[in-house]
Amino acid sequence: MKTITGAKKITSIILTVVSMLCMIAAMPPSTHADTANALVTLIESFGHGGEGSLFASCSNANLLTVTGTVTGASGTLSLNINAKITVIWAADYTGTDGPLIELSGSGTFEIQWNGTIRQTGNVPAPAIQCNGTNTVNVHGTVSSESCAAILVSGAKTVVNVYSGTVMCKRGSAIVLDGAGARLNVSGGDVACLSPKSFSTAVNVGSTTCKVTISGGFVFSMCKTQIYGTGDGTVIKLAAASQLMINGTGVLCAWNTPIKPPTYTAGSSTDLVVNEGVNVFWANHPTYGYTCIAYKCDNSDTGSVYEIAGVTVKENKTRPYTA
Numbered sequence: 220m221k222t223i224t225g226a227k228k229i230t231s232i233i234l235t236v237v238s239m240l241c242m243i244a245a246m247p248p249s250t251h252a253d254t255a256n257a258l259v260t261l262i263e264s265f266g267h268g269g270e271g272s273l274f275a276s277c278s279n280a281n282l283l284t285v286t287g288t289v290t291g292a293s294g295t296l297s298l299n300i301n302a303k304i305t306v307i308w309a310a311d312y313t314g315t316d317g318p319l320i321e322l323s324g325s326g327t328f329e330i331q332w333n334g335t336i337r338q339t340g341n342v343p344a345p346a347i348q349c350n351g352t353n354t355v356n357v358h359g360t361v362s363s364e365s366c367a368a369i370l371v372s373g374a375k376t377v378v379n380v381y382s383g384t385v386m387c388k389r390g391s392a393i394v395l396d397g398a399g400a401r402l403n404v405s406g407g408d409v410a411c412l413s414p415k416s417f418s419t420a421v422n423v424g425s426t427t428c429k430v431t432i433s434g435g436f437v438f439s440m441c442k443t444q445i446y447g448t449g450d451g452t453v454i455k456l457a458a459a460s461q462l463m464i465n466g467t468g469v470l471c472a473w474n475t476p477i478k479p480p481t482y483t484a485g486s487s488t489d490l491v492v493n494e495g496v497n498v499f500w501a502n503h504p505t506y507g508y509t510c511i512a513y514k515c516d517n518s519d520t521g522s523v524y525e526i527a528g529v530t531v532k533e534n535k536t537r538p539y540t541a
């Protein structure tokens with residue numbers, strides 16, 4: 220057996236230490252940011268490359284809240300969240316590169332009603348990318364101009380849309396690529412505002428994913444299919460993935476004309492919805508904007524979704540009733 224002695228042994232030890240230090244330095248900051256206190260330090264020291272600041276504070280050992288305003292962010296804030304930790308996002312965060320937020324670990328990330336994460340650049344990048352087994356709860360606004368607003372690549376990640384808006388202007392608003400990932404929409408809006416034939420509100424890439432729509436409004440400016448395995452549907456499914464629609468969930472497809480259209484109030488021209496839903500074009504009686512009004516047969520109240528670039532002619536025989 221070869222024995223290292225003297226200077227050679229010291230040199231070997233030094234090289235080993237240097238190698239370990241290099242490995243540690245190469246690790247992303249989020250690797251060490253598992254505890255709530257560590258996450259606070261990471262978030263407040265993060266060099267986002269834009270203007271403004273993020274502030275983070277702990278309510279207890281397992282709960283922290285992020286506030287502040289940032290515009291023009293160009294870096295990725297990577298958060299490795301432990302299983303027992305919840306990060307409440309109440310900040311207004313806008314960036315041009317991405318992903319703006321990258322999640323790993325198995326903790327919870329919750330966008331509060333006043334929280335926003337908006338990717339406004341032309342580079343195809345999501346606002347939020349989920350690489351772990353996290354739970355993402357949406358009550359606020361998540362959007363992307365050029366890619367998915369929420370991209371799920373981690374296995375068994377759960378996305379819950381309770382209220383607020385998840386929106387994209389290209390591609391799909393939510394992409395589920397992680398094995399066993401789940402999407403539950405019980406309120407709010409999930410929408411793709413692109414008339415391209417491949418655009419979808421939800422794109423399911425894994426056969427083991429499950430989507431449940433029990434409330435809210437899921438919308439795409441595509442063709443006339445509300446779900447299926449092909450492009451141009453509101454929800455594009457993988458071959459063996461599961462979709463459940465119940466409660467007051469609404470899937471709506473707008474077969475968008477090439478030229479700005481004119482519709483008659485009360486008509487449902489170019490609109491397709493799931494069974495048990497009434498939908499029609501309208502002008503909002505209070506605020507005046509053009510909208511899609513909808514109401515489920517099993518609900519006493521309806522709601523609206525604002526649509527720009529459309530003219531709706533009044534129809535006295537069928538006024539706005541949503």
